[in-house]
Amino acid sequence: xxxxxxxMFLTAATVAQPALANSIQLSPNATVDAEQAxxxxxxxxxxxxxxxxxxxxxxxxxxxxxxxxxxxxDRLIALAVPTQVGTLRIQLLxxxxxxxxxxxxxxxxxxxxxxxxxxxxxxFSLRAEPFGAHGLRLYWRFEASPLRGAKLDEQxxxxxxxxxxxxxxxxxSKQPKARALAQFQAPAAFVPLLGDLxxxxxxxxxxxxxxxxxxxxxxxxxxxxxYGVRYEWRLFExxxxxxxxxxxxxxxxxxxxxxxxLLAHVMPQVGRKSDGSVEQFAERIVSFDLGRSRELWQIAxxxxxxxxxxxx
Numbered sequence: 646x647x648x649x650x651x652x653m654f655l656t657a658a659t660v661a662q663p664a665l666a667n668s669i670q671l672s673p674n675a676t677v678d679a680e681q682a683x684x685x686x687x688x689x690x691x692x693x694x695x696x697x698x699x700x701x702x703x704x705x706x707x708x709x710x711x712x713x714x715x716x717x718x719d720r721l722i723a724l725a726v727p728t729q730v731g732t733l734r735i736q737l738l739x740x741x742x743x744x745x746x747x748x749x750x751x752x753x754x755x756x757x758x759x760x761x762x763x764x765x766x767x768x769f770s771l772r773a774e775p776f777g778a779h780g781l782r783l784y785w786r787f788e789a790s791p792l793r794g795a796k797l798d799e800q801x802x803x804x805x806x807x808x809x810x811x812x813x814x815x816x817x818s819k820q821p822k823a824r825a826l827a828q829f830q831a832p833a834a835f836v837p838l839l840g841d842l843x844x845x846x847x848x849x850x851x852x853x854x855x856x857x858x859x860x861x862x863x864x865x866x867x868x869x870x871x872y873g874v875r876y877e878w879r880l881f882e883x884x885x886x887x888x889x890x891x892x893x894x895x896x897x898x899x900x901x902x903x904x905x906x907l908l909a910h911v912m913p914q915v916g917r918k919s920d921g922s923v924e925q926f927a928e929r930i931v932s933f934d935l936g937r938s939r940e941l942w943q944i945a946x947x948x949x950x951x952x953x954x955x956x957x
Contacts, residue, residue: 668716669856672899672910673770674946675930676713676721678740679903685713685721685740687947689927691762693723695743698903698932701942705743711736712761712947715773715781717816720746722781724761724771731755733785735813737821749823754807757787763951766792774832780814784831837897845885853897860888860902867892880907880935889935894926906941907933913948 667680674687682698691710696703711723714735725736725748733753737746753759759769767789776782789805810829814822839852839861849863861881869875869892876896880888891907900909913928928948932941 669901670713670715670773671856671901671908671930672928672946673949674712674928675910675944676715677901677903677908678716679901682903684908684930684944685716685723686930686944687712687761689945689947691947693721693738693743695721695740696944698906698908701932701944707738707743707745709736709738709745710761712771714771714783716740717779717781720816722773722813722816724759726761727759730758733757733759733811735783735823737816747819747821749813749821751811751823751825753785753809754787756789756805757807758789759785759787761947763948765951766790772832776812777814779817780812781816782810782812782826782829784808784810784829837899845881845883847879847881847885849879851896855901856899857901859883862897862900864896866896878907890938891933891935891940892938893931902935905935907931907935909933910946913950913952 667678669677669679671677676685678684683695683704684698685693685695688694693707693709693711693713694703695705709725711725714722714724719740721738721740723736723738725734727734728750731753733751735749737748738744739746758764758767770786772784774782786808787805791803808831810826810831811823812826835856837853839854844852845861847863851863853862855862861883863879863881864876867875867877875892875894878891878893880902882888888902889905893909893911894914895911898909898911900907909931911929911931914926928946930944930946933939934941
């Protein structure tokens with residue numbers, strides 16, 4: 646069990662903290678607009694889409710492939726497909742319609758692939774933070790390993806690790822600007838587990854913070870008639886007042902609580918039912934009514950992990 650919780654921590658650490666007051670990155674492929682109760686996602690086919698949080702009604706779908714990063718005013722800022730290796734392409738869209746407004750392309754190291762979807766043996770991550778009145782700081786990291794069998798040497802000289810940062814400004818205009826930062830300090834990773842001094846007065850072994858740090862999660866293993874084991878989530882306000890319950894497959898996942906509803910980012914999973922059959926679930930956002938302890942809807946996301954055929 647310890648290894649599963651550690652893995653969930655590593656997954657959550659890739660999620661940026663709130664970029665702006667009403668813009669919260671729930672996962673690398675989903676950004677929540679808390680003010681207007683909507684979510685922007687990268688769908689399984691990598692198209693940018695918007696949904697209402699009230700009933701998962703799709704508001705719009707863009708022809709552009711991308712990964713939503715943050716909401717700045719009425720602009721959705723997204724990672725887009727680059728025109729060539731070694732460049733980072735940022736797309737600005739009208740958040741209400743999904744119409745493309747403008748784009749910025751920034752040169753990176755020549756070996757960096759700033760791709761929207763996962764690639765075999767590679768990962769490209771982005772974190773966003775507010776900068777000025779209408780700007781963002783983006784912190785990026787690229788990792789790549791050669792696709793081959795096991796290497797006997799302890800050192801792997803062919804592994805690539807690159808990172809950098811840039812500032813995006815004038816994002817509310819038709820001519821946004823970008824500049825790379827020669828010196829920067831990346832923000833600290835998100836730590837879900839509450840420390841001893843942060844815990845609330847609820848009897849539980851582990852307590853976790855929500856992405857916006859406004860609520861507390863306590864989870865415990867419970868029996869399930871179909872899958873054998875699930876986890877009961879108990880959600881609390883910081884004051885200790887109960888917000889309700891939900892049942893999920895993991896003891897922790899990146900989540901938010903809004904108006905009595907839980908939004909959780911659930912990674913791909915395979916469940917074996919009590920009858921021996923296997924059921925596969927895609928990476929997704931799940932919404933629960935905490936007062937009634939029932940699931941409301943699910944929205945599938947672009948996978949954060951490469952699941953295609955590997956080269957021979």
